[in-house]
Amino acid sequence: MSVSVISFRKLLALKLHSRYKRNVTKLHTLNYILWECTLKCNLSCKHCGSDCKKDSAVADMPVNDFIAAIDQIIPIVEPNNTLVVFTGGEPLVRVDIEEAGKKLYDKGFPWGIVTNGFLLTRQRLNSLMNAGMRSITVSLDGLEASHNWLRGNARSFERAFATIKMLAQISDLKYDVVTCVTRKNFKELHQLRDLLIESGIQDWRIFTIFPIGRAKKNELLQLSPSDFKLLFDFIQQTRIDGMIKLNYGCEGYLGKYEGEVRDNFFFCRAGINIASILADGSISACPNLRDNFIQGNIYKDSLADVWMNRYEKFRDKSWTKTGKCAGCESYQYCEGNGMHLRDEKSGELLFCHLERIEEGAKDSLCSFN
C-alpha cells in the first residue's frame, strides 16, 4: 500500500492538525531558542551540517552579547516556557557555558545542551547542573566501529557511551540519545536498541542525514530507498514493543507513518516557535538554516524586533509550493517539508521523505516479486 494512502481516522486528524498549525503560525510564539555558542569542535564528524572545525576562524560569541540579546526578548516571551538550547560545534569546548546558563536560569529560562558527550565528566556535569542545566542530548551513532567512523575519533564511542551510562543514573535531568542512521550503522539498529535498553536509556531519537554540509559529498551517509522505508518499520515496531521510547526526529512529512513513528505529527516549527542565534550573531530559525534564511544579526538588530516583524518566509510558506511540491497531494499536511531541506539560495526542495519512502516501498515490492 502506498505511504500516502492513509486511514480515514488519521486523515481527519491530519486535517485538524493543518488547522492547528495555521493557528500556531498566526500566534507566532517564540518558545525555543538555539544558541550556536561555538563553531569549535573536538571531533570531525563526517555528517556535520555546520561549518565547525577544531579551531574555528569565527571567535566564540561573548556570553554578555548573547545575554543582551536574550534580555531584548524578555518582554515578548514567557521565560519559564522558553527553552534555550546550546549547540555548536561542541558546546562543552567552551568553559563558560555555565556562566551563560546561570544567567539564563536566574532570568527564568530553562536551558540544555546538545553534545557529542566526549568531554562530559561527572565534575563538569555537576557544574552544569549547578548552573541550572536540566536537559541534555547526547549523540550515539551506532556500535563502536560505526560510531567512531562517523565521528572520526577512535575513542569517541567509549566516551559517549560512558556519558550516556552516567546520565542514566541521574534522576533530576532530562536526557535523550540521538542516533544519525547511515548505511554504515543501519544493520546494527536492533543491537544498538538492545544496548540502550540494557543501559537503562529510556528515550531515543533517530535522525537520518540530509544532504547539506559535509554530508552532501558522502554517499555512505544516505540510506538507500528500501532501507529508508525499513527504518520507519523498525521505529514503528520498536514503539509497539514499548521497551524504549523511540521517536523519529522532527524533520519530514511521512505519510502513513505520521503518528506511528513519533509522538507528534510533522510540523516544522522553525521561525514559527523556534529562533536561533548563530556563532557570528546571525539570527535564524534553526542552526541548519543559513544564507537566505538569515533574518538579522544581534549586533545590528533587536532580536525582539526581528522575531515580531520578520520571518515572513516561515510564516507564509506558499513560496514552497513549487517544483515537485506544486502538484503534491500531501502538500496541505507537509507544507514543503522541513525548511532545512530546502536549498538555502534557490528554495528548491532537496529531499522529500515521502518520495523516498515511496521509492523504498516500490523497491521492496520488486525484490519480493
Next chain:
Amino acid sequence: MKIIKVRILTGYNVLITALMTLLGFATACERFPRMEYGTPHATFITKGKITSNHDNQPVTGIQVRMVADSNRRAVDSINSGSDGTYQVSDNFGFPVAQFYTIQFRDIDGAVNGEFQNLDTVVEFKNPVFNGGAGNWYDGETQKEFNVKLKPKK
C-alpha cells in the same frame, strides 16, 4: 496581536487537541518536538489570615489574587473564608527566587464590612522545595503572610 485574537486562536487549538485525542492522536499536537524541551517548575504557596486592623476580627469574602512579577500574570485567585484565611499558589513557577504581588480586594461591598484595597509583594528568597518528583517538578515552598486591612472611612 490583540489579546482577544490570541485567546481565540489558543482556545481553538485546545479544541483541536481535544478532538485529536478523541481520534487517538493525543500527543500529535505536542508543544515541543521532544521531551527534553519542557520546563522545570515548582509550586509557590502564599497563605495567611486577613483581619481588620480596627478590631482584629477575621474578614470574609476578600478577593486575593496572586500575580507573578516575572510576567505580570495572575496565577491564582480566591476569596477569603469565614475565618479570614486564604491560600493562593503558583503551580508552575520557575524554581528560583521569585516575587509575587498579592492583591487584596473588597469585592462584596458592604457585605462583611467595607475595606480598603491592599497590594503587597511577597518574596521567596532562596526557596527550599519539598516533595519534588525527581524530574521537572521540584516540589513546593510556602510563605505565611497575615494581613490587616483598613476599614473604609
